[in-house]
Amino acid sequence: MNIERKKLSAYLNSISLFSALDLDECELLADSARQVVRKAGQILLHEGETLSYVYILTTGSGACYFLRPGGKKSIIYHIRPDRPFAVEVALMGSRLSGVIEITESATVLSIPVAPIKNFMESNAAFANQVARYAMDSYLRLTDFLKDLSFGAPARLSRFLFRRALEAGTPHGDGISFDLGLRKSALADYLGITPETLSRTFSQLQSEGVISVEGPRIIVSNVRDLVRLSEGFYKED
Amino acid sequence: MNIERKKLSAYLNSISLFSALDLDECELLADSARQVVRKAGQILLHEGETLSYVYILTTGSGACYFLRPGGKKSIIYHIRPDRPFAVEVALMGSRLSGVIEITESATVLSIPVAPIKNFMESNAAFANQVARYAMDSYLRLTDFLKDLSFGAPARLSRFLFRRALEAGTPHGDGISFDLGLRKSALADYLGITPETLSRTFSQLQSEGVISVEGPRIIVSNVRDLVRLSEGFYKED
């Protein structure tokens, strides 16, 4: 499995968190790493656990959420491939406050935290990288918190705006793009119910901001979309 | 001002973020630090700013919040004395997403970020400290997010429970303590309106969990208080 191992260490080295390690160090991590496959819906890590591994998804996606009494899930953050997660909990030895669930079948890489701690002590560049990673996580979470403080129209508008920037093509006066995910998945992502999402789409449509044709969205009034995404209401 | 300077560097050294720096390094920071006094209600930092300083309150307190159109404030985190804040924004060169306001008249210490960056490069122990600080911030924010996902009764119950632990004295079958802050301040702290807080107090009281006599709270049913603070409702 020498090739696999080489690949894995190169992979790790390509992740920004580990890019300050040299290849030998990455190989050491790769050697002690484990790779497992998890299907959509499986729980990877449970609330209150302490962790001795740091995790990365090489494929698939996941989410970290609180499970409220009654079964309601409050999303804390989404997990995309190639960005380590649960790093803070593992390195700080604290307990996971939330559940980590796989949302799309995923390949999960677990890397023991002990050698990572050692590298932090001995390698200042790596320690800086970890600091940068943690600060980045923090800033992302702050932004997420900001998103949460807005209601459904603003959250959807923000999503549509970002999506228009990254995947939009000109269409008459406006911009057209595909959602890129099922509406129920989008509702989940935005932390609202599919019903509310559907109503919010109708609302934006009736206000003339967008038009919706199945998974295809046409933004006809970018100005209003931006205002909405800042939390203003149409009539303000 | 040599004594002041010595004091200031010793103060910095006592802050866990800077405890890995030696006294010379702390003196360098102390030399370039500025100290200003701000009154309650003043805005210290504005939304969208980039920062070239890291801040600490030596006295007083503050809060970081989003100002929603319409004027509603969504608290992101509270600032207590002796814990640096805005560190992530300053070190990462990103924009502050939120406003920082002084809530109790405070002495604000500003420390330039440039020498801190230098120390991070050259001093692995300090870089580790920064990483730990950032991870700790992240975990706090995660906990805060968890709090937010609960409704008013759970948030109040959590507060009362913590307060009972730290300031409670036995009282009959239960525990008695003073709130320690004005109810309007508590409402602010919990991110709800004073009206909702008042109603929630009445509700807990009518359910027989606590009794309220002005600023004095008697918890008569700790078991239910804990259940409530986990998000359960009384009848569950």
Add this chain to the structure above:
DNA sequence: CGCTAATTTGACAACTCTCAATATTCGTGG
């Protein structure tokens, strides 16, 4: 005692969720 600020109470509106019913889409097999 009287004034001001803090707190409580009531009525109501806004928003999102839940549950239930209906409509639409999409893939599969006839």
Add this chain to the structure above:
DNA sequence: CCACGAATATTGAGAGTTGTCAAATTAGCG
């Protein structure tokens, strides 16, 4: 190519929670 069934979306009615506004009450203090 069409028909059927399952998954996905939409719509409607109603409930729950918190916020807003206004008024009443209470507490604190000179």
